[in-house]
Amino acid sequence: MRARAARLRRPLAALSAAAAAGLALTALRPGPPPSARVLAAARDLPAGATLGTSDLRALDLPPPAVPAGALRSGAAGRVLAGPVRRGEPLTDARLVGEGLLRGYGPGTVAAPVRIADADTVRLLHSGDRVDVLAGPPSSGPDGLPGGDGRWGAARVIVSGVPVVTVPRRGDEGGREGALVVLATDRAQAQALAGAGPALSITITGP
Known part of the structure; x- marks a missing residue:
C-alpha cells in the first residue's frame, strides 16, 4: 500500500500543479474589453423620416469610439434632420430637436x-x-x-x-x-x- 501510494503521489502532485497553473492563468487573463451600447440605424434612412423601433438597433462600441451626443434610448418617434446610413450611430445632432x-x-x-x-x-x-x-x-x-x-x-x-x-x-x-x-x-x-x-x-x- 505504501509503495502504491508513493507511486501515485508524484502524478497527483503534477495534476495539482497543472490545475493550479490553469487557475492562475484564468485569473490573469484579461476580461472582455469595455464597451458602450448606443443606438444605430438598422437600415439606410432618409432625412425627414420619423424613427420607428424597426429603424433602430443596438450597437456596442469601445468607449473612445462613441461619438459625442450618442443616443442610448428615446429615439423612437423622433424625426431625422439628415440622412443616415445603415449601422451609423445616432446622435442628437442627427435629430430635429435641441441637439441640432x-x-x-x-x-x-x-x-x-x-x-x-x-x-x-x-x-x-x-x-x-x-x-x-x-x-x-x-x-x-x-x-x-x-x-x-x-x-x-x-x-x-x-x-x-x-x-x-x-x-x-x-x-x-x-x-x-x-x-x-x-x-x-x-x-x-x-x-x-x-x-x-x-x-x-x-x-x-x-
Whole structure:
C-alpha cells in the first residue's frame, strides 16, 4: 500500500500543479474589453423620416469610439434632420430637436420644410439665410391668368432664417422637391406648416 501510494503521489502532485497553473492563468487573463451600447440605424434612412423601433438597433462600441451626443434610448418617434446610413450611430445632432439647434438662440425650433425646386435646395449650405415664399401664381381655367388678368404674387412666409441642414442628393427616396431644415421661432414654424405644399426659397446671404 505504501509503495502504491508513493507511486501515485508524484502524478497527483503534477495534476495539482497543472490545475493550479490553469487557475492562475484564468485569473490573469484579461476580461472582455469595455464597451458602450448606443443606438444605430438598422437600415439606410432618409432625412425627414420619423424613427420607428424597426429603424433602430443596438450597437456596442469601445468607449473612445462613441461619438459625442450618442443616443442610448428615446429615439423612437423622433424625426431625422439628415440622412443616415445603415449601422451609423445616432446622435442628437442627427435629430430635429435641441441637439441640432445647439448654438442658436433660446426659443429656436428646427422646422423641416419641403421646397418644390430641389435644384435650388442643393445650392444651400448650413448657415445660409433664406426667404421662404408660398403660393403659385393664381390662374383661371387652362392655366390662364386669373380674372384680373394678372398672375398672383408669391407671398413671403418667413424672411432671413438660417439653414440648419440639407439632405444629400439621392436620399429623398424619389419624393418630389427636397427637404431643408430651418431654424425658426415657433410662430414662423407654424406659418411654414400651414403655408401649403408649393413653397420656394430665395437665398439672402450667408
